[in-house]
Amino acid sequence: MKIVVCVKQVPEVTNVQVDPVTGTLKREGVKSILNPFCEYALDHAVRIAQALGNTEIIAITMGPPQARDVLLRSMELGADRSILVTDRKFAGADTWATAFTLASAIRFAIPDFDLVIVGKQAIDGDTAQVGPEIAEILGLPQITYGIEVVVTSSGRHIRVKREVERGYEVIQAAFPVLVTVSKGEVVRRAPSFQDVLDARKKPVHIITAAELQIPEEELGLKGSFTQVVKVFPPTEKKSTRIVESPESADAAHEIMAFLQERHFLP
Amino acid sequence: MHEIQSKPAPQAEFSRVKCIQGFETIQSEYPVYLSDESKLSPKPFDYLFFPKNEAELAAVLQEMSRQNIKVTIAAARTGLVGGSVPQEGALVSLEHLDQVEAIFYDRSSGEWRVQAQTSVTLKGLDAMLRSKHFPDLEKSEDLLVRQNLEAFKQDPNSYFYPPDPTEMSASLGGSVVTNASGARTYRYGPTRAWVRGIRVFLANGEYLDIPRGKYFASPAGEFVIYRSSGEASSFFIPNYSMPKTKSTAGFFAAPQMDLIDLFIGSEGVLGVVTRVEVALIPREDKVSIVLFLESDEQAIRLTEALRADKRLQLDFLEFYSGNALDLLRNLQTSEPSTVGMPAIPGNAHSAIFIEMSFDPRAESPDYQALDETVTSCGASLANSWAGYETRELDRFKVFRHMIPETINSILAERKKQIPGLHKLGTDMAVPDEYLMEIWELYRSQCEALQLEWIAFGHIGNNHIHVNILPKTMEDLKKGMELYGLFAQKVVEMGGAVSAEHGIGKIKSKFLKLMFSPAQIDQMKTVKDAMDPQGILNPNDIFSLEGSR
Numbered sequence: 060m061k062i063v064v065c066v067k068q069v070p071e072v073t074n075v076q077v078d079p080v081t082g083t084l085k086r087e088g089v090k091s092i093l094n095p096f097c098e099y100a101l102d103h104a105v106r107i108a109q110a111l112g113n114t115e116i117i118a119i120t121m122g123p124p125q126a127r128d129v130l131l132r133s134m135e136l137g138a139d140r141s142i143l144v145t146d147r148k149f150a151g152a153d154t155w156a157t158a159f160t161l162a163s164a165i166r167f168a169i170p171d172f173d174l175v176i177v178g179k180q181a182i183d184g185d186t187a188q189v190g191p192e193i194a195e196i197l198g199l200p201q202i203t204y205g206i207e208v209v210v211t212s213s214g215r216h217i218r219v220k221r222e223v224e225r226g227y228e229v230i231q232a233a234f235p236v237l238v239t240v241s242k243g244e245v246v247r248r249a250p251s252f253q254d255v256l257d258a259r260k261k262p263v264h265i266i267t268a269a270e271l272q273i274p275e276e277e278l279g280l281k282g283s284f285t286q287v288v289k290v291f292p293p294t295e296k297k298s299t300r301i302v303e304s305p306e307s308a309d310a311a312h313e314i315m316a317f318l319q320e321r322h323f324l325p
Numbered sequence: 326m327h328e329i330q331s332k333p334a335p336q337a338e339f340s341r342v343k344c345i346q347g348f349e350t351i352q353s354e355y356p357v358y359l360s361d362e363s364k365l366s367p368k369p370f371d372y373l374f375f376p377k378n379e380a381e382l383a384a385v386l387q388e389m390s391r392q393n394i395k396v397t398i399a400a401a402r403t404g405l406v407g408g409s410v411p412q413e414g415a416l417v418s419l420e421h422l423d424q425v426e427a428i429f430y431d432r433s434s435g436e437w438r439v440q441a442q443t444s445v446t447l448k449g450l451d452a453m454l455r456s457k458h459f460p461d462l463e464k465s466e467d468l469l470v471r472q473n474l475e476a477f478k479q480d481p482n483s484y485f486y487p488p489d490p491t492e493m494s495a496s497l498g499g500s501v502v503t504n505a506s507g508a509r510t511y512r513y514g515p516t517r518a519w520v521r522g523i524r525v526f527l528a529n530g531e532y533l534d535i536p537r538g539k540y541f542a543s544p545a546g547e548f549v550i551y552r553s554s555g556e557a558s559s560f561f562i563p564n565y566s567m568p569k570t571k572s573t574a575g576f577f578a579a580p581q582m583d584l585i586d587l588f589i590g591s592e593g594v595l596g597v598v599t600r601v602e603v604a605l606i607p608r609e610d611k612v613s614i615v616l617f618l619e620s621d622e623q624a625i626r627l628t629e630a631l632r633a634d635k636r637l638q639l640d641f642l643e644f645y646s647g648n649a650l651d652l653l654r655n656l657q658t659s660e661p662s663t664v665g666m667p668a669i670p671g672n673a674h675s676a677i678f679i680e681m682s683f684d685p686r687a688e689s690p691d692y693q694a695l696d697e698t699v700t701s702c703g704a705s706l707a708n709s710w711a712g713y714e715t716r717e718l719d720r721f722k723v724f725r726h727m728i729p730e731t732i733n734s735i736l737a738e739r740k741k742q743i744p745g746l747h748k749l750g751t752d753m754a755v756p757d758e759y760l761m762e763i764w765e766l767y768r769s770q771c772e773a774l775q776l777e778w779i780a781f782g783h784i785g786n787n788h789i790h791v792n793i794l795p796k797t798m799e800d801l802k803k804g805m806e807l808y809g810l811f812a813q814k815v816v817e818m819g820g821a822v823s824a825e826h827g828i829g830k831i832k833s834k835f836l837k838l839m840f841s842p843a844q845i846d847q848m849k850t851v852k853d854a855m856d857p858q859g860i861l862n863p864n865d866i867f868s869l870e871g872s873r
Binding site for chain 1: 343354355357375420421612614616661662664665666667685686687688689690692705706707708709710711712713714715716717720
């Protein structure tokens with residue numbers, strides 16, 4: 060079986076700062092990591108591979124050359140090889156253009172895939188659109204928000220337990236299929252140092268726009284239906300009041316008085 | 326130069342210093358000030374002061390000297406030997422002296438330095454250095470301070486302050502007066518190695534500014550301090566040799582030593598440190614690796630091999646004994662998420678935890694030396710956990726600290742049944758050549774007495790914390806006797822009875838194992854010269870009874 064795991068590089072903070080002048084994210088000093096939901100996706104892929112044997116896991120990402128870092132990380136965590144789809148022409152891609160490029164790259168480089176696993180969303184953009192869009196473009200059935208992903212005993216179907224508003228659904232689909240996942244292992248994996256070193260010997264295949272033979276107007280900013288006009292942090296709600304006092308006892312008295320005034324305390 | 330002049334502090338009115346009077350009021354309204362992380366109980370004391378600045382601190386010290394009232398100094402209260410737990414008189418909390426004052430490039434040494442007040446926390450400093458965001462400096466009215474900060478921000482490197490005592494909520498000043506150390510002491514040495522200057526207030530309210538490299542003991546071992554009144558006091562430094570290990574037992578002493586080193590690690594009995602200047606170094610990417618092993622003896626052999634391999638530059642080398650791993654395994658069995666790491670492999674009966682430089686982007690990283698050394702001891706890099714992202718390093722750090730925290734919670738439960746029980750944790754280090762011997766002693770004695778025990782800690786510095794977890798008062802008694810035996814053997818090996826926690830009020834009896842009465846008298850002579858009335862930190866390091 061061939062499992063494709065789509066991964067993304069995201070900033071290693073949840074509270075990114077926005078430059079008030081340019082409206083862009085301040086990335087100085089902010090390291091990048093593998094998106095946590097992509098780590099879950101890899102975890103599901105590794106479990107399936109362990110259960111089935113004879114399975115190849117291929118991590119793929121679209122991004123600038125430094126996105127190679129998350130491919131290395133993916134290979135530490137169990138991917139056998141990886142693909143970096145990188146070209147200046149991909150810059151400024153929205154979710155559709157990203158999905159289109161990734162889908163094209165999957166079709167081009169791994170046409171015989173059986174399963175695509177994608178994290179439900181990236182922690183920076185939070186759109187949760189790219190996975191479903193890839194499924195649409197590739198004409199695949201899709202199962203979203205999976206928390207358990209297993210191959211049935213016949214080996215012909217995937218069975219996914221997915222989160223719904225008031226419980227769970229279990230859905231089965233025939234291969235090839237795309238699954239997005241919202242959770243993985245209870246405790247995150249820790250690769251061995253040998254895994255870390257070995258990952259650096261595994262192949263990273265680079266694919267550029269020219270190889271994909273897609274018209275330029277379908278790529279990057281030109282191929283995007285949407286554009287980010289402005290990025291800004293949400294306005295802080297001032298409902299929180301912080302009691303500042305040099306001495307904890309004074310602060311406690313003030314909080315007591317406040318609570319009594321509002322009748323929270325007798 | 327072995328002579329130094331103390332300066333009078335700016336004036337402040339004593340009556341305006343915030344003061345809480347009366348033990349009952351302090352007990353009921355300010356209970357956190359009654360103890361520190363040692364959980365030692367205080368004896369009744371009368372005053373709790375909160376000076377806002379150095380002038381107010383000086384006013385308090387002058388008034389307490391005038392009234393001959395003893396003064397205990399507290400900052401973050403993270404010490405483990407009761408140093409800041411008052412026994413009488415007054416407690417002075419330095420918590421408001423918490424400003425970062427400058428960050429600047431020192432051209433003569435070619436290093437970036439931070440100057441800060443004593444109560445800036447190590448955690449706070451690290452966060453500011455990571456983000457290069459220093460609120461205190463950004464609003465400074467001093468143009469030079471702002472220019473220096475701007476230059477620091479423009480420097481493309483990231484910097485850090487190397488000392489990393491486990492408790493990062495410790496204050497910078499507290500870490501200086503205790504010469505704090507931690508895992509990274511293996512590579513970077515203790516706090517002492519990074520202190521470039523201090524300001525210290527003497528008991529009479531005057532202060533000394535002591536940059537490193539300016540004031541040295543005379544060839545005869547003498548220092549002279551001139552007060553602003555013209556009076557002079559002189560003293561000779563102790564003539565003992567320091568152990569060839571980490572040590573926080575007693576005053577530092579060395580021929581023609583730097584005066585700054587006398588105050589570093591002196592546990593605040595000579596003066597009150599209000600300002601420190603420390604050096605920074607470029608931050609490197611790191612990898613944390615937990616190597617799982619077959620036995621504790623294999624861990625010791627691997628430690629010796631890793632230390633001996635000069636090709637390797639490890640930041641730290643830490644140890645989990647088999648019984649420490651079992652403790653964590655039990656936690657994982659009851660709740661897998663509590664430990665925050667995958668299941669500890671079943672074949673792991675000991676572990677070594679190392680950290681070293683690592684460039685995640687290197688095309689072909691060369692770790693052949695590490696692989697060879699690990700393999701030569703019968704271990705494998707494949708039987709390990711590794712992490713290098715910041716969140717991974719943080720996760721591994723939590724894992725490293727989980728053992729002492731778990732032990733504390735086990736003892737807290739037992740204490741509910743038997744209130745007299747407490748943990749017995751050793752803090753002793755021996756020279757390199759005695760590592761296996763001391764380990765054999767620890768293991769054989771704990772097993773022979775059938776005590777529950779767990780070992781972990783800074784094996785790279787031969788500084789293994791043996792924690793005895795008594796179940797009964799009889800266990801506690803046996804454990805205390807064993808502790809005394811360990812201390813005696815460690816001293817015989819040329820080691821230190823307190824490698825990093827200090828002496829404080831809890832370990833003074835062990836100081837007597839390490840130093841002769843004459844040597845302790847030499848320390849008291851220094852104390853008497855600096856603090857003639859003996860008002861500072863009473864009962865820390867040595868009892869003042871009998872002081873001259």
